[in-house]
Amino acid sequence: MGLLSPRDILFLCFCILIHYVYRYRRRPALPYPPGLPRWPVIGNALSIPLTYMHVFYKNLGDRLGTKILYMEALGQPIIVLNDAHVARELLERRSGLYSGRPEIPMLNDIVEANIFFALLTYGNEWRHHRRAFQQYFSSKNQYRADERAIEFVRKGLLPNLYQAPQDVHEHVRSCMGGFSTSLTYGLPTRRHKDPLVLFAEDVFAGTNVAGAPGKYLVNIIPALKYIPDWMPGANFKRVARELRNETNRLVEEAYEMTRRSMDEGTPLSDCFVSGSLEHIQNRADFEPQAQRIKQAAGQIYAAASETTVVATMTFILAMLTHPDIQRKAQQEVDSVVGFDRLPDFSDRSHLPYLSAIIKEVLRWNPVTPLGVPHLTTEEDIYEGYYIPKGCTVFANIYAMLHDEKIFPNPTEFKPERFIKGGATSHDILDPENMATFGFGRRICPGSHVALSMIYIAAASILTIFDISPMLDEKGNPAKVVPEFMAASIVSEPLPFQCKFTPRQGKNVESLLQEYLHVEVI
Structure with missing residues (x-):
């Protein structure tokens, strides 16, 4: 039951053939942007790699001498933008398209x-979700995120690194996951292995891989979604089914825990869900609005956690592999913060070198190297090239931030790129304000929240710890070669080992005294 008959299969093939014949007969008068030669029907489907697509597209653009590429995969047109100016021109100035x-x-x-809402079609429903986010996380309410960030770094990340320095990755994920849980749902979290945080990690890891352009062939050849579950190669459907159940469970359970606490009058930390629900509690359309808040909360939780984890782990990796830069940053922090306290947000404007390091972290390893793709809703013409309606558009953030003309020796980690005359330079493409968090109407609305958490985590780590390599069996520092995930929406560093040692001259025990025995934040 449910299997296609030979006649059905022949009819389906005939319809597909007619579709492609029609498509190819409607070629525009203007040329497409440069790209690889395309085979009939399949286009470039066999040429698009399943890993490191951002690197492939950058190298292809360099080889063809173009900043805008055109590809096709089984009739689906694809535009890749390797240049920030072109991305601004299309995704911002022509954002309506x-x-x-x-x-x-x-x-x-x-x-x-x-x-x-990051995946929603542009329209009213998307606007409702985004409006709910912006009402709570407006710049005038930034203090909420800043206070919560300091709390989780001081009560979670720093004590964990001090007491169990070998588990760096686990501690960063616990801190950022707890921060996201608190900010979104107001729920208390354990600083060690909180069950909700651990569950969310697994779910988000799965969705990041599922959404990557090249991990699953169905993302390149959409027609594969129709193949029966029993067919060879359809294992991705089983993976998706499990991930769907886990995603729904995460979104529902965390939201219901907050609603239940509100109904029972149990004190909660100020958070997106409670604040947003209270804002609409007297509205006639409360239930549909509450549903949107629940869905938006899942997006906020995922984005806040993943962005900060990737950037913080990249920062640690950069400090590990560049000890001279680490020492220079520590000297700057010491000159501003001193030796008797931990940094806070009042120090931020006085730390230009640390600011440059964070910018270089985001440039060196962009969190989402290909961004989340856009879609053209109408056809367009740019620089004499034809861009069709229904075209998938990738802003290749990696290519923009590794452009040799803007950033010489782009694979080198060099914060000085962003320093001029001893202060932060504004004469160069800024990864914090351009590219890293997207473009146009689809730009990430929570970038200021993520940047605050990255700053306070980096400043605090530099204040009290030295980051150094582990020793090999001969007692020599083990060499760490930076590597990043090959097939995911996010470019997280692959696991690496390092040591966190309290800095000489810092009374770490005293600085952390009031936080060392906190178990629930």
């Missing part, structure tokens, strides 16, 4: 994760 979202088959159709 470029604010759609293509369906990512694995995520949208099979996992059914399109409840998150």
Whole structure:
């Protein structure tokens, strides 16, 4: 039951053939942007790699001498923008045409994760979700995120690194996951292995891989979503089914825990869900608005956690592999913060070198190297090139931030790129304000929250710890070669080992005294 008959299969093939014949007969008068030669019907489907697509597209653009590429995969047109100026021109100045979202088959159709507003089609529903976010996380309310960030770094990250320095990655994830849980749902979290944080880590890891352009072939050849579950190669459907159940469970359970606490009058930390629900409690359309808040909360939770984890782990990796830069940053922090306290946000404007380091972290390893793709809602013409309607558009953030003309020796970690005359330079493409968090109407609305957490984590770590290599069996420092995930939306560093040692001249025990025995934040 449910299997296609030979006649059905022949009819389906005939329809597909007619579709492609029609498509190819409607070629525009203007040329497409440069790209690789395309085979009939399949286009470039066999040429697009499944890993490190951002690197492939950058190298292809360099080889062809173009900043805008055109590809096709089984009739789906794809535009890749390797230049920030071109991205601004199209995704911002013509945002009305470029604010759609293509369906990512694995995520949208099979996992059914399109409840998150980052994946929603541009329109009224997307506006409702984004408005709820902006009402709570407006710049005038930034103090909420700043206070929570300091709390989780001091009560969670620093004590954990001090007491169990070998588990760096676990501690960063616990801190950032707890921060996201508190900010979104107001729920208390354990500083060690909180069950909700651990569950969320697994879910978000799965969705990041599912949404990656190259991990699953169905994201390149959408027609594969129709193959029966029993067919060879359809294991991705089983993975998606499990991920769908876990995603729904995470979104529902965390939200219901907050609602239950509100109904029972149990004290909660100020958070997005409680604040947003209280804002709409007297509205006639409370239930549909509450549903949107629940869905938006899942998006906020995922984005806040993943962005900060990736950037913080990249910062630690950079300090580990560049000890001279680490020492220079520590000297700057000491000159401002001194030796008898921990840094806070009042120090931020007085730490230009640390600011440059954070910018270089975001440039060196962009958190989302290909961004989240846009979709053209109408056809367009740019620089004499034809861009079709329904075209998937990737802003290749990696290529923009590794452009040799703007950033010489781009694979080198060099914070001095962003320093001029002893202060932060504004004469160069800024990863914090351009590219890293997207473009146009689809730009990440929570970038200021993420940047605050990254800053306070980096400043605090530099204040009390030295980051150094582990020793090998001969007692020599083990060499660490930076490597990053090959097939995921996010570019997290692959696991590496390092030592966190209290700095000489710092009374770490005294600085952390009131936080060392806190178990629940």
